[in-house]
Amino acid sequence: MNDGSTYQLVIADDHPLFRGALREAVSGLLQNAIISEAGSFDEAVELLERGGEIDLVLLDLRMPGTRGFSGLMYLRAQYPSVPVAIVSANDDPMAIRRCMEFGASGFIPKTLGVEAMRSAISRILNGGLWTPPDVDLGGGSDKETAELLTRMATLTPQQVRVLMMLSEGLLNKQIAYQLGVSEATVKAHVSAILQKLGVESRTQAVIAAAKIEAGQWPKSLPAET
Numbered sequence: 001m002n003d004g005s006t007y008q009l010v011i012a013d014d015h016p017l018f019r020g021a022l023r024e025a026v027s028g029l030l031q032n033a034i035i036s037e038a039g040s041f042d043e044a045v046e047l048l049e050r051g052g053e054i055d056l057v058l059l060d061l062r063m064p065g066t067r068g069f070s071g072l073m074y075l076r077a078q079y080p081s082v083p084v085a086i087v088s089a090n091d092d093p094m095a096i097r098r099c100m101e102f103g104a105s106g107f108i109p110k111t112l113g114v115e116a117m118r119s120a121i122s123r124i125l126n127g128g129l130w131t132p133p134d135v136d137l138g139g140g141s142d143k144e145t146a147e148l149l150t151r152m153a154t155l156t157p158q159q160v161r162v163l164m165m166l167s168e169g170l171l172n173k174q175i176a177y178q179l180g181v182s183e184a185t186v187k188a189h190v191s192a193i194l195q196k197l198g199v200e201s202r203t204q205a206v207i208a209a210a211k212i213e214a215g216q217w218p219k220s221l222p223a224e225t
Helices: 016-029 041-049 070-078 093-101 114-125 143-152 157-167 172-179 183-197 202-213
Strands: 006-012 032-038 056-059 084-088 106-109
Touching (some): 006 016, 006 041, 016 032, 016 114, 032 041, 041 056, 041 070, 070 084, 084 114, 143 202, 157 202, 172 183, 183 202
Parallel strands (some): 056 084
């Protein structure tokens, strides 16, 4: 892909050694690449909020600030024009299918060799999709899960963040502080989340999210406030 074009990428992973390895892989693929690194999900969001044409985000599924698919859901909702490829140690076929259902442009296992990783990134940068060739993406979800996936996709970016924090057991006042909004605003978001997910309580919302996350969300349940 050494065609003289300049590409801007964000590598979001909390392991510095792996970020370095991924940077080396990308640098060997692209002659002109501006690569930014983030060690947490919030840092990745800050990089995207600075503006500029980001060509690809390489996102770990689990890192500070996000778990499971919530980070991917947020980025796809907030920055729909920015391709996001998941780079993860979790290569479970169900997790890969979920990532693609939530709009990922690819799923790259961390165990992939450097050349194969470069080939995957190249395809994604050229507008294609990439998943491990031995993974069957045709295994559909059951009717209940498929409906829940559709409902989850209607959440706004801020509602996704609130749901992430609910799943961590945070109270309204804690969520309000972290997001820099009023408790009334958080309550409005929670009400909207319950309505969109078709549930009656915060606990049920977290349980619904856990079904989608295939066990990757924390097990603590939020207080009913």
